[in-house]
Amino acid sequence: MRDYDIDAEPPRLQVFEGVVTRHLLDEINATIDASRETWRPADGRRATQAARRFADMLRQNEGFQLAERQACEISRRWARKAGWELNGEPPLCVLRCVNSGLPAQSHLRHYDSHILTLLIPLQQAQATQENGDLILYRRQRHAVTAMSNIVAKIRLILLRNLPFVIRRAQTFRHLAEHLCDRIACVPGNVYAFNGFVTLHANLHAEAGERRSLIVHYYDPGLTAGLSTVPRACRALRDRLLDALQHTRPRA
Template identity: 70%
Template structure:
């Protein structure tokens, strides 16, 4: 395990190396290969039961289990210090499969609704200029009042509706200015960050397919309900998709 070398205290991004066995990666990718041709929904994001099942399989491996426990403990401590009431809800498990046809899913700068994000890359896209790498901004917001968070969310939603070419140009300009960093997410590693205070996005995927498993923990409830409607809609959509197009794990 090492902290990413961009910052030291506290780490903006923490990387736990080699915590996912290669064989398990192969099994998870084989499960996704089986439904690759018909993967829905169109945005490539799905909170399917399979994601929760993958989480169970990962937790059978001690290195991953230890890393997750450490990340959660650190995050809960941070929430206590910030005075956030994060409740005891279960994590949100999401699978993302993004290829070149999903331009609308890249260069979307945003903050997460949850304070802890665990990113588990399952498969990298082809190594081209744009391969879906994680873009993570250096400046983190520190005080997050609910009203301020809502205004920020609305502003980012408006920016996300900009044309792809402008969103992409902004990303590369910000990289050139040193406002953000490009992180190559390697399968086998675990990437941990606070997506609630850290602005982030992904590069476009020019060729191949980027697959990621994402765990979101601890919602401090500072969106004034703004995230509830889209989240409820996605949950309903994913349950319907699970019913009509199940993603079967190979066990």
């Protein structure tokens, strides 16, 4: 595993290689397979008790603990330097399962509401031109204020509603112009980046299914409700689906 000088500027991307064991990946994927019937949200995304449980399972592994601690420490220092107060909210754990039937979930350029994002690939889509890899833009935004953040969010929401073919063409044009990089998401590795200042998206999954556990840390609260309202709605939906899953009779 690479070590980083936490006093230095945070790297755009940290890759912690070989942190999650094959055994643990198999266990998590088997749990997802077993709950497939009820796990079909239209956007392929859920913040569930299961996602939190998977994150806790990862934390039993010393390598993951170290990666998480290091990434969190860098982010806290960066936030302090930026002069932001961080509240003590627990991390938001999200499970994403995206397949070829969900093109609306690909090529969606966005900034996260949280400072630190840990991306833990659980399963790769099949190797084709588009296999769900992460797209990370090179230029990070600076001097983010509440107003500039809201303006950026609204602009990106409008762009996200463009047809898939246009969003896709934009991604490949930006790759050709070296504005962004394609990051191969390998199960077993953990990818840490500052999604609050780094524009990012995912390629489409043309075949098979891309599964990821995503853990977001430290929301500086600069969205004036643009993120909290949809997040609260999604949390309510996820709780209802969780309750439904637990009340459904087992076969």
